[in-house]
Amino acid sequence: MKRRRVLALVAEAYGSSGGIAQFNRHLLDAMALRDDLDVRALGLYGDTQCGEPDGLVWKAPFRNKAAYGMRALREALAFNPDLIVSGLIGFGSLAVLLKSLTRSRLWSVTHGWEAWQPGSWTDNWGLRRSEMITSVSRFTRNKLLAWLERPAERVKLLPNTIDLDRFEPAPRPEALERRYDVAGKKVLVTLGRLAAIDAYKGQDRIIRLIAELDDRCGPVHYIIAGDGDDRRRLEELVEELGVERFVTFAGFVPDEDVEDLYRLADLFVMPSTGEGFGIVYLEAMACGCPVVAGNKDGSVDALADGELGRLVDPDDRTALLEAIMASLVEGRRNDARIPGVERFALPPFRRRVSELIDHILPEEPGI
Incomplete structure (x- = not known):
């Protein structure tokens, strides 16, 4: 079985707090669980040895955006990914550069206000060159489609998820x-x-x-x-x-x-x-x-x-x-x-991530 290669660019995940960092952790965890993927990820912020899964190569943090961009370039040329996942609209120009150099596909992830109206031309360029965009809600998807002028079928839903083993009822503390x-x-x-x-x-x-x-x-x-x-x-x-x-x-x-x-x-x-x-x-x-x-x-x-x-x-x-x-x-x-x-639990989220991976990286005949 051919292992397909994924390079993810995120602002934060392991070693960071906040909703987007948590979303990125769940996304990377879901990809790392697949036996047919070789996943590497770069985090602008965060740290290593902070719970990243065994199936993921995770590198963070970087002293500034320039250092991050240079490492992403070296990683892409050495790794030659089949798919680049851009977890931040602001990484759009970097993601398009890496996509062009490696002839990979591009998946851009959107969350909230940053996608509701046009940003800089570099940000918009990243979205327009993406084979697939995901949004966490119908609201964000609809706001994005109102200005992006891309086929609606390219913008798919990937709602947030929740770890029900961590967040569970208990008596008042x-x-x-x-x-x-x-x-x-x-x-x-x-x-x-x-x-x-x-x-x-x-x-x-x-x-x-x-x-x-x-x-x-x-x-x-x-x-x-x-x-x-x-x-x-x-x-x-x-x-x-x-x-x-x-x-x-x-x-x-x-x-x-x-x-x-x-x-x-x-x-x-x-x-x-x-x-x-x-x-x-x-x-x-x-x-x-x-x-x-x-x-x-x-x-x-x-x-x-x-x-x-x-x-x-x-x-x-x-x-x-x-x-x-x-x-x-x-x-x-x-x-x-x-x-x-429970509809937002980790198992359905992981299934949805797998569906999206299979959509943007369809299995080649004979593999």
């Missing part, structure tokens, strides 16, 4: 309950980077509702997890509204503590308007936490069109308030994950 002083309170949680470019996640919408939520179905407390340059704006809003007693800024949450944060929550709420997918929704639901999300972005895919949780217009204050209240009244079960979240 008493240590976190004491840390945040929320014993006897209904806890709302939002987890996400607090960057100005991510202000669409909607923490400010919840801050503006929290006092009324406490009046109508309290006692209630809101934990905002994550850090970034938008934190000060949100802190000032809390001070302006005088709701300090209802809100805690938890800061950066290490990966090993994320599951317990979901188990502490009575409701995970992120009324976003610009989410490419929202893997945090899957994590929360897998831990048994109900979810309220916005209905204007890729969150719709994560919640399976509302089958797995409540979707609401994030700009409709009344609708958002009522959705949160209804979820708090219903409560949560600490012993069971949200039914249906």
Whole structure:
């Protein structure tokens, strides 16, 4: 059996945190499981010896993009891949160069806002020269197709996935309950980077509702997890509204503590308007936490069109308030994950990756 060669270019995967790094780890793991693939991957950031599978050659990090590009060039010429996987639109020109030199096929992976409108000509060049593009949600796919002017059949879906062995229901963690002083309170949680470019996640919408939520179905407390340059704006809003007693800024949450944060929550709420997918929704639901999300972005895919949780217009204050209240009244079960979240488990994700590999690298006759 001929082993087909895959070279993956990603910004981050092993040794990095965040949703895209996690997606890349699952993608590379899925490819490395196949006996007929020889997979190598370069990570601009991250580290080695951080859980990469035996079937993968992983090299990271690099001191800058120039060093990364030079290593990718040497790797491609020595390895002569059949397929290049570009995990970042910004790698478009590099990926096209390597594709031209090695006569390989190109698969470009898209996630969120970076694909919703035309970028630089080099980024667009990478997408247009790709034999296959995948998007994590229908929302991102549709936004991409609106400007890319490529055949729709070239842009396929590869939704995010969740490790159900890691994210599972468990009793409310008493240590976190004491840390945040929320014993006897209904806890709302939002987890996400607090960057100005991510202000669409909607923490400010919840801050503006929290006092009324406490009046109508309290006692209630809101934990905002994550850090970034938008934190000060949100802190000032809390001070302006005088709701300090209802809100805690938890800061950066290490990966090993994320599951317990979901188990502490009575409701995970992120009324976003610009989410490419929202893997945090899957994590929360897998831990048994109900979810309220916005209905204007890729969150719709994560919640399976509302089958797995409540979707609401994030700009409709009344609708958002009522959705949160209804979820708090219903409560949560600490012993069971949200039914249906299994559709996003690792086994179906790996099967989908294999289908895509077989599509872009069809088996040659006689092999």
